Amino acid sequence: MLLSLAQWVHSTAFSAALAGSTWAYPVIGGLHVLGIAWFGGAVLLSALRRRDREARPRPAILWIGGTIMFLTGALLFATEPLLCAASQSFRVKMLLLVTLAATSQVRSKIAIPLTLTLWAGVLLAARGIAFF
Amino acid sequence: MGYTIEPAMWIVPLKNSWAFPVIEAAHLSGVALLAGTILFTDLRRLGLGVARQPGEELDRVFKPWAHSGLAILLATGAVMWFADWGRYRRNPAFGVKMALAVPALISYFVPRRHKAIAIVSLVLWTAVVLAARAIADFDI
Numbered sequence: 001m002l003l004s005l006a007q008w009v010h011s012t013a014f015s016a017a018l019a020g021s022t023w024a025y026p027v028i029g030g031l032h033v034l035g036i037a038w039f040g041g042a043v044l045l046s047a048l049r050r051r052d053r054e055a056r057p058r059p060a061i062l063w064i065g066g067t068i069m070f071l072t073g074a075l076l077f078a079t080e081p082l083l084c085a086a087s088q089s090f091r092v093k094m095l096l097l098v099t100l101a102a103t104s105q106v107r108s109k110i111a112i113p114l115t116l117t118l119w120a121g122v123l124l125a126a127r128g129i130a131f132f
Numbered sequence: 133m134g135y136t137i138e139p140a141m142w143i144v145p146l147k148n149s150w151a152f153p154v155i156e157a158a159h160l161s162g163v164a165l166l167a168g169t170i171l172f173t174d175l176r177r178l179g180l181g182v183a184r185q186p187g188e189e190l191d192r193v194f195k196p197w198a199h200s201g202l203a204i205l206l207a208t209g210a211v212m213w214f215a216d217w218g219r220y221r222r223n224p225a226f227g228v229k230m231a232l233a234v235p236a237l238i239s240y241f242v243p244r245r246h247k248a249i250a251i252v253s254l255v256l257w258t259a260v261v262l263a264a265r266a267i268a269d270f271d272i
Contacts, residue, residue: 126157
């Protein structure tokens with residue numbers, strides 16, 4: 001399924017234009033990493049809000065970081081679809097992201113350690129795409 | 133070069149092992165902690181409505197996280213540099229990153245009460261992260 005999706009994306013002119021561009025990959029990759037910084041700061045900020053009952057939480061902050069990472073991530077995939085499809089790390093990362101989405105509504109004591117562990121796994125697997 | 137730097141021999145084999153991506157991932161989590169807290173403190177300073185807390189309270193709560201991030205960045209950064217120092221010395225993006233990281237760090241330790249300093253800090257840290265990411269694209 002992932003392979004056929006990758007092959008289809010690879011066949012599009014958009015993917016070819018991204019892959020042929022000198023600056024697209026470095027710029028999009030840079031924005032993707034800036035999204036990680038935004039997300040890290042936003043997570044700490046929303047934790048602070050939860051403690052301070054007076055301040056109404058503003059989840060938009062998290063959504064902005066998440067949207068930056070999702071959009072730039074999709075563009076990175078479009079630049080190198082076949083490399084991603086061939087990478088075990090990419091599959092692990094996608095599975096972890098699906099798990100994160102599936103467990104996002106869990107409300108219990110283990111929710112925070114579970115989420116943090118899953119995000120740490122996402123980061124590790126993401127870095128691994130360049131290697132494995 | 134009139135001198136050579138001999139990295140500890142145990143550290144060099146790291147560059148071709150599974151440990152390297154693990155260290156890189158730890159470095160990225162340091163970015164999330166340090167650059168992330170700086171980003172939101174600066175945005176708060178500019179009154180962009182990301183936080184209702186006073187700037188001083190954000191500084192106080194973020195400080196331990198930011199400093200842990202900085203410690204992680206320095207420790208993992210040093211290990212990566214010693215493991216593959218030849219690569220980083222030749223890499224132009226690494227040079228740019230380090231040249232930007234010095235004033236960026238200085239701007240972090242300057243009291244950021246003034247809006248101009250918040251803008252300088254935002255620009256510098258954004259440039260540091262972009263240049264750091266570009267190291268992978270400028271291996272010569």
